[in-house]
Amino acid sequence: MSEDPPTISAVDLFCGVGGLTHGLVRSGINVTAGVDLDPHCRYPFEANNAAPFLERDVKDVKAADLEPYLSGGKYSLLAGCAPCQPFSTYSQSGRSKKRGMDWRLVLNFGSLVADLQPDLVTMENVVQLADHEVFSEFLGSLKGYSVTWAKVECTQIGVPQSRKRLVLLASKLGGHGLDLTPQFVQSPRTxxxxxxxxxxxxxxxxxxxxxxxxxxxxxxxxxxxxxxxxxxxxxxxxxxxxxxxxxxxxxxxxxxxxxxxxxxxxxxxxxxxxxxxxxxxxxxxxxxxxxxxxxxxxxxxxxxxxxxxxxxxxxxxxxxxxxxxxNAVPVRLGEVIGQCLVDHVRAFENGETEKVGVGVSEQLGRLF
Structure with a gap:
């Protein structure tokens, strides 16, 4: 079995200052571009990550814009965290119109997945997203993928703050379980x-x-x-x-x-x-x-x-x-997500078919 990480090229949508990107890179994934509309995020993203910052609104991005950035590796990954404020429990009164517009960003993400058909997809968001119809619509864009998601308590993976997040993982490489092995579970960091x-x-x-x-x-x-x-x-x-x-x-x-x-x-x-x-x-x-x-x-x-x-x-x-x-994805959470994807692809390459049928939801459910 090869110990080198498989070559995965990734684009990080809604990348912000690069929390998810930095974590994915630590896990061995090659992030080739980050996309965000906030110009103030350009410097921190590019100064800390060897990838260009594309200052674009995701709703205006087309599949053809991203294809060159996903083509360099053996496998492709589309990752991101659509702005979570629409689903937050904070300050929800009087924002229904804005929330309606912001919800569209989740569906824009889904449309890009449907058009690009990357090998792998991950989305991180607030746990409240799972209770909204828009999440079901996003899942509908993942036809042909093995899909699983779970609500993760970040203190259990080494993030020193109480933070519950929804993590979705999807793969076109079959039903291999994305194995969160026991070493990912840590005593709460203080x-x-x-x-x-x-x-x-x-x-x-x-x-x-x-x-x-x-x-x-x-x-x-x-x-x-x-x-x-x-x-x-x-x-x-x-x-x-x-x-x-x-x-x-x-x-x-x-x-x-x-x-x-x-x-x-x-x-x-x-x-x-x-x-x-x-x-x-x-x-x-x-x-x-x-x-x-x-x-x-x-x-x-x-x-x-x-x-x-x-x-x-x-x-x-x-x-x-x-x-x-x-608003950033904790770097450690991004690293754990990336390691799950790397391990999943490595298991696929090594024909570890005994993992077929062991879903991520089962693995995550035991831990979180």
Missing amino acids: VREEIGKLPPINAGQQHPRDPLHIASSLSEINMKRIKASKPGGTWRDWDPDLIAACHRKETGSTYPSVYGRMEWDAPAPTITTQCFGYGNGRFGHPTQDRAISLREAAMLQTFPRNYKFLKRGEKVTFSRLGRMIG
Whole structure:
């Protein structure tokens, strides 16, 4: 049996800053292009990955545009994560029209699969997608593929944050199980293990040797609040004069997971696009009186510590970088997905027909 990874050429749709791409590359897959409409993602994608960034809206991309990028390997892979905001449980009121338009991106992905007929397909998204009709429509575009999907808790594969994601895998290479072997399952990685060695900074401070290691400023009242906060605690631990007016009302009393500190020896909460704000979730540093820095957020998304997000001398924009980091596929999740695909193709090449009929849903179901 060959130990070299099979030659798989991949295109990453909705690539963002390259979280999924970077993980796939780590697994041995050759990502030949990333597609995204956000021009701010070009630099981090290209600076960290040996692939061009195609600044295009996926709904305008045709199969002919991608065929040259998929033709270089023995096998082809179309991968991606359509924007998940339409299916998120956050801020869904008053967005039905926008959600309707955004849902189309999942179907655009499906149309490209139907036209290109790549050997392999993977899609990562929020778990709520599985409950929507559009997901069934996407599955309909995968005729001729062996298809399976599962809801994955990322803490179980070495991502140091609580993050549930839907992972779909599809293959035209037969019914070989995409085997998530036991070594993929790890003890939950903690906040301390991931960011505990970063140098301390204050609220509003930027580290001189790492411009991404920067924390947002805190108002006087929020500085008092974070000093009164315990790791893993809530605002209910504070003196009454520190509690926000909205939380004193009955409607706000059931939202304790804001203005909180992370715990050193537990996974972080889900890293969101607002992770740089102390009041936006449990995003307070475990011991330092500040919110986590953008670098810490990226590392909790399992980006390498040296992953480049900013050009030399570029000014930090918290909202932009927070959005790009929070929307990214965790690199470790991308690596596990890629390893599953590599192992699947290797099993196919080696004629391991005893795996026929062992579906990914069965394998993932045992683990997640």
